[in-house]
Amino acid sequence: MSETWIDGNMLAGGLREIFTIDLTTARTQCAGCGQIGTVAETRVYQHAPGLVARCRNCDAVLLRLVRAPQRAYLDLHGMSWLELRLPDETG
Amino acid sequence: MARTAVLGRLTWQVATVESARTETATARTLALDLPDWPGHLPGQHVDVRLTAADGYSTQRSYSIANASEPGRVELTVQRVADGEVSPYLTELAEPGDQFELRGPIGGYFTWSPTEPAPVLLVGGGSGIVPLMAMIRTRSVAGSRAPFRLLYSSRGPDDVIYAAELDRLATAGEAASGIEISYVYTRSTPVGWPSPPGRLDRAALAAAGWSPDREPLAFVCGPTGFVETASSLLVEQGHAANRIKTERFGPTGGAR
Numbered sequence: 001m002s003e004t005w006i007d008g009n010m011l012a013g014g015l016r017e018i019f020t021i022d023l024t025t026a027r028t029q030c031a032g033c034g035q036i037g038t039v040a041e042t043r044v045y046q047h048a049p050g051l052v053a054r055c056r057n058c059d060a061v062l063l064r065l066v067r068a069p070q071r072a073y074l075d076l077h078g079m080s081w082l083e084l085r086l087p088d089e090t091g
Numbered sequence: 092m093a094r095t096a097v098l099g100r101l102t103w104q105v106a107t108v109e110s111a112r113t114e115t116a117t118a119r120t121l122a123l124d125l126p127d128w129p130g131h132l133p134g135q136h137v138d139v140r141l142t143a144a145d146g147y148s149t150q151r152s153y154s155i156a157n158a159s160e161p162g163r164v165e166l167t168v169q170r171v172a173d174g175e176v177s178p179y180l181t182e183l184a185e186p187g188d189q190f191e192l193r194g195p196i197g198g199y200f201t202w203s204p205t206e207p208a209p210v211l212l213v214g215g216g217s218g219i220v221p222l223m224a225m226i227r228t229r230s231v232a233g234s235r236a237p238f239r240l241l242y243s244s245r246g247p248d249d250v251i252y253a254a255e256l257d258r259l260a261t262a263g264e265a266a267s268g269i270e271i272s273y274v275y276t277r278s279t280p281v282g283w284p285s286p287p288g289r290l291d292r293a294a295l296a297a298a299g300w301s302p303d304r305e306p307l308a309f310v311c312g313p314t315g316f317v318e319t320a321s322s323l324l325v326e327q328g329h330a331a332n333r334i335k336t337e338r339f340g341p342t343g344g345a346r
Binding site: 009 | 101197
């Protein structure tokens, strides 16, 4: 794929608009090839109506995020799971 | 997000330009007043949103340049030709101007001053900005983690934070804890020992740490630069999980 991509780090702002924790430090598994990695390490393509994150190993689409007025469309079908770090509840 | 954990969704706040400082012919640092800013980790970024009178709005991400302080953020922005946001930030914004900003964002490309491991910072162009936040945080926090910076610029006039980096270099590694190396891709200072050229294996090996030291590496710059630098580091024997990268697109990029 010759199109320029950036790191999954750049999903952080758009996802923090929806979720209360940072999803880019979460681990995830590609539903296509089984590759496990950090969301921040996926390849993000911006030249679309939204953001598209692809697997670093097999290029399958992991996540799509489209923002419209008063609405966000989030497609996570390419991820088998997400392992999220949560704040310490005892603090 | 460390001690200043902000729970709740990220929302836009109004930033007021406090001052502007020219860094190079195409880069400028804006100091912003943000009353509700909770502080940040070095390496984090913000999103800036500009809205025109007709309602058209556009946003871009910019790395934070300063060490954490409440109520204040510094952004260093490189002008991108034909950009929609950077020309305003680098040429037009004046003290008192206001625009929308949200952050701090991103927990991945961050360094903690409690981390004792040696650090290698590799920056291309304005990729120096989040790395400078790490250098400044190291100093403010009194960290003893040894730092090395390899900074690639087109030429000596394109070096952002040149005076501050010179002061660190002049103080010497023993005093500053930081060793700084430069790569020039288009033109070099007078008397520079090698011709201009891209970052290569030899430069990275000379400026960096041996893999035995298990350093943490932070690489930031245009996509091609980061690709080259991170591949060379892996080739040198550095563990992939010790290398954190932040690509910002084609040259010039979003910041």
